[in-house]
Amino acid sequence: MWGYFQWLIGEWALVQGxxxxxxxxxxxxxxxxxxxxAKWGPSEGFYQVTRVVYELIARDLPNTTIKRIYALARLAFQEALRRRVLVVMAVFIIGLLFAGWFLDAGSSNVAQLYISFVMTGTSYLVILLGLFxxxxxxxxxxxNKTIQTITTKPVRSTEIVLGRIFGFTAVGTMLLVGMGRLSYGFIKRGIVHEHEVESTEGAAEGATTYDARHAHQFRMIEGEAVGVTDTVKGHTHVVRRQDDGSFTVGPPEGLLNARIPIFGKLHMTDRSGNVVQKGLNVGYESEYQTFxxxxxxxxxVWTFPAVSASQFQDGEFLPIEMSLQAFRTLKGDVVTGVRG
Structure with missing residues (x-):
């Protein structure tokens, strides 16, 4: 896997940029x-364009100051607030208030449903705000001729444009931070639920109550006071045995975990069954993919050192996502797809 600086320098990302x-x-x-x-003709048109480029490089950029850009960015930020951009935040809050009526709480992955809703709403609102x-x-x-109060000051056009860009960026950042905090609270409120132990079979197995449209089964390891329920709707609960023999069920865990990559090593075998580093080359210029x-x-053969059979018990399975490509050495029947 590439590191950031390896990608930036070693893979020529900086040069490409x-x-x-x-x-x-x-x-x-x-x-x-x-x-x-089209407006002035070949020679005059070329002169006008090169004159603008020359003034930008030779005069505007060298004389541009951070202080004036900051002042103009602050002015753009204040003007945006006066134009009631906070209405976007109000619209977002109203959407969160009524979203619970329409989101399916019985979904197989409630956290993903809630996250998709808030991410989509945030993206559209902030993009539309930035466009307007x-x-x-x-x-x-x-x-409104308010621009005259700025252009009459000793500021350059480059500073005006950069000030507007940074000012509007600050407005969007402020809204994103506010929406992010509201979204996190909305998601936590929607996915947090509680279970109690409904029945037990001996001192090692049991089932939880049916809450939030699902229930769990759990099994305690002999001699241990802490166990974990089975995975339902993408989450588990920690079950603890108390001194009096009763059980308590903790909050849901794993709902807000992003995908955690588990890296392994790949090796191949040739036609004789010997281990090789690469497969067959079918003529592609890139050697990253072999067949x-x-x-x-x-x-x-993929080998994952961090995965062991003891992690998957009682019918649990390991989800694997693969992207495979078939290459035909013979044309055969072009209508029939490749089987297997």
Whole structure:
């Protein structure tokens, strides 16, 4: 697995980013020249575009100051608040208040359902807010002539644009932080539930009550006072045996855990069954992906040191996601798909 700096430097990500930025700048220059060409002609249009680029590089950027950008960003932030952008937060809160009526609490993965709802709502609201602020801010200031109070000051156009960008970024960040805190509380409130032990079979096994549209089974290890229920709807509960022989069930665990990658090692065997590092090359330029031959002793074996059979008992299974690709060496029947 790549580290960040290995990806940034070793995999040429930084160089690719610089090249993409340069390509975008060249495309922007060509588009601006075509517009100037239609308006002023070939020579005058080229002169106008190069003059703007020269003034940007030779005058605007060297004389740009952080202090003026900060002042303009603060002004843009205050103007956005005066334009009642906090209405977006109110709309989000109203959506959270009534979302419980429409979200299926009996879903097989309640946490994923709630997270998808808040993430979708947050994304759409913040994106729409950013579009409206960026598209209508300067035109509105020009229409109301409030931009004249800024342009008459010793500020540059680059500083005005950067100030607006940073100001609107601060507004979006503030809303994201608020929505994030509200979303976390909404999700926690929706997924937290309690169970009690309903019945026990001896001193080692039992079942919980039916709450939040599900129940659990649990088995205590002999000699241990702590056990874990079976996995239902993506979560478990810790069960503790008290001194008087009763049981207590803890809060749900695992509902808000992201996917935890477990890395392993891959080795292959050739046609003779010998261990090799790579499979067959079918002609692809990239050697990252190799193939094994069907109907032969060739195989691909993954080894996961962190996974053991003792972790999966009583019919539990290990979920595996695979992406396989079949390569035909013979055309055969092109209508029939590859079986297996």
């Amino acid at each position: 610089v090249l993409v930025t340069a390509g975008i700048a060249i495309v922007a220059f060509v588009v601006c020249y075509l517009i100037s060409l 602020l960026s598209c209508f801010s300067l035109p509105t200031d020009i229409k 094994i031959e069907g109907n032969s002793p060739m195989s691909a």
